[in-house]
Amino acid sequence: MGLFSSSSDTATVAPNRSKRQVCWDARDEYLNCLEKNNVLNPFEDKYSSVIKKECAQQEKEFESKCVKSWVHYFKEKYVVDLKRERFLKDMEAQGGQQLPFPIDKK
Amino acid sequence: MLRLFPKRRLLTQRAVCSIQRASFSTTFIRWNESKPEAASSQSAPRKKRPLSRIPIGGTSTQQQKLKETNLEFASWKAALLMIAVGGGLWYFFTSEKKRIQVQQDAEANRGYGKPLVGGPFNLVDTEGKPFTEQNLKGKFSILYFGFTHCPDICPDELDKLGLWLDMLKKEGYKLQPIFITCDPARDSPEVVKEYLSDFHPDIIGLTGTYEQVKDCCKQYRVYFSTPPNVKPGQDYLVDHSIFFYLMDSDGEFIDAMGRNYDNETGPERIKEQIDAFVPKAEREKKKTSGWSLW
Structure with missing residues (x-):
């Protein structure tokens, strides 16, 4: 994947299905590692030491197999998804019920 | 006297x-x-007898008797007629009401007057041939706006669309799938063609100049944003709305389908819309004939 990593800043042709899959696999590895180490937000400084210590290898792999914009996007998405998940869990704990979506107008 | x-x-x-x-x-x-x-x-x-009842010069009581029998004859026949006509009308109205209800639902989604979504656009397909709103006519279409550098949602949605298309095809429903890029700076016809080769072979890829794409997205009320001052070759993402737009065979908007539709509800919804569809010409005729009042 050296070819892809070298062009990570100057990508004009979109990654195809196999390249996407390679990127997604690396992403999953990395995000799993974050979750395992209770990293809630990879952008926050307080987690940077944990990431460096526990997930350095996965991060390197992730950043080499995905373009920069994707890396940033997936990290952001991880934060949002985590927040959403925790919110839903909180609501469920409080006895909340999920409404069907879209809400039936009739 | x-x-x-x-x-x-x-x-x-x-x-x-x-x-x-x-x-x-x-x-x-x-x-x-x-x-x-x-x-x-x-x-x-x-x-x-009261005086007024006797016509001047006309004395025949026979005629009056004949009238009386006519009246008697009509009364039982009228009852039959009323039952027959009344029953017929009742059946007509109830069945008509049901049919019109479905059509009205479709009409409500279509919007009144000028369609809110959709309109003329001018793009090119992956072969470089022009593609406009005229190419939407004559068949149902499903439109998706995306870009080739899309990290995860677009490929997922396009894979999903491929599944839907196969499912619909099996049941004899014809649908023209179209992918329109929101990132014309990077997505040339060649790039789009290469990208779509990973997906369902029926999907038509469209691109154009930035202005053309912007106009098209505006017609379909698609939001997209490219980061400002993008240099050639720069890596960036495009933020855009993620909806499937279902268009009828008149090239008019029927429905927008979000990510909440899965492999079961998606094709079901499309089939429902295609089945309930009444061509525009027929709808116009209905409107002028006054039947639409019901």
């Missing part, structure tokens, strides 16, 4: 009263004398 009695009474009074009025009274007497014979023969049956 009715006059006769009071006048006779008058006569008796007057005869006693004065001689001056004798000449007057004689006429009454004569009246009285001449009439009794005629009155005795005719007054008895005539009394039963």
Whole structure:
């Protein structure tokens, strides 16, 4: 994947299905590692030491197999998804019920 | 005849009263004398009927009898007719009401007057051939806006679309799938073609100049944002709305389908819309004929 990593800043042709899959696999590895180490937000400084210590290898792999914009996007998405998940869990704990979506107008 | 009695009474009074009025009274007497014979023969049956009912010159009671029988004959036939017509109308209205309800639902989604979503656009397909809103006519289309550098949602959605297309094809539903890029700076026809080779072979890829794509997205109320001052070859993402737009065979918008539709509900929804579809020409005819009031 050296070819892809070298062009990570100057990508004009979109990654195809196999390249996407390679990127997604690396992403999953990395995000799993974050979750395992209770990293809630990879952008926050307080987690940077944990990431460096526990997930350095996965991060390197992730950043080499995905373009920069994707890396940033997936990290952001991880934060949002985590927040959403925790919110839903909180609501469920409080006895909340999920409404069907879209809400039936009739 | 009715006059006769009071006048006779008058006569008796007057005869006693004065001689001056004798000449007057004689006429009454004569009246009285001449009439009794005629009155005795005719007054008895005539009394039963009001005067006005007897037509002048027309005496035939037979005709009246005929009318009466006509009336009797009509009364039971009318009852039958009423049941038949009433039942027929009731059936017609109930069935018509149901049919029109479905059409009205479709019409409501279509929007009144000018369609809110969709309109003329001018793009090129992956072969470099022009593709406009005219190419949407004659078949149902499903539009998706995305870009080739999309990290995860677009490929997922396009894979999903591929599955839907196969499912619909199996059941005989024809759908023209179209992918429109929101990132014309990087997505040339060649790039789009290469990208779509990973997905369902029916999907038509469209691109154009930035202005053309922007206009098209505006027509479809698609939001997209490219970071400002993008240099050639720079890596960036495009933020855009993620909806499937279902267009009818007149090239008009029917429905927008979000990510909440899965492999079961998606094709189901599309089938429902295609089945309930009434071509625009027919709808217009309905409107002018006044049936649409129901």
